[in-house]
Amino acid sequence: MKYLVLLAFVAIIASLGSALFFMLKDGRDGKTKTSNMARALAFRVGFSILLFVCILIAWKLGYIHPTGIPAGT
Template sequence: MKLVILIAFIGILGALAAAGLFMLRGGSGADKARRGPLMARALALRVGLSVALFLFILLSYLMGWIEPSGLPLHR
């Protein structure tokens, strides 16, 4: 379970880094026009992975694969 979550986080960070590189790379106007859709696709992938990770954690909780830690609240 921890490995799946770790791989998802690495994928999310990788997609975010790719979008950042597409945004920050310099070049001519035609080159910038080509990178726009690539950056949008990388950001869409990041959002999709984040939603999938959330749904996977929710499903895991509902199926009983993971449980809350039950840490006490101290006031």
């Protein structure tokens, strides 16, 4: 499970870096640059949602347990 979360974080950071690259890239065709950047940001959002869903499923199946302050104290 730890490796899956680590892989998801790496994918999120790589996608964000890719969007930064396309944003800073000096191109003559602005539409291509914008669509590449938007696609990279859309992948980042998708990876974030996938990570959240995987954590939720792992919690429901009992693979991970919440810690912290107990409710009602």
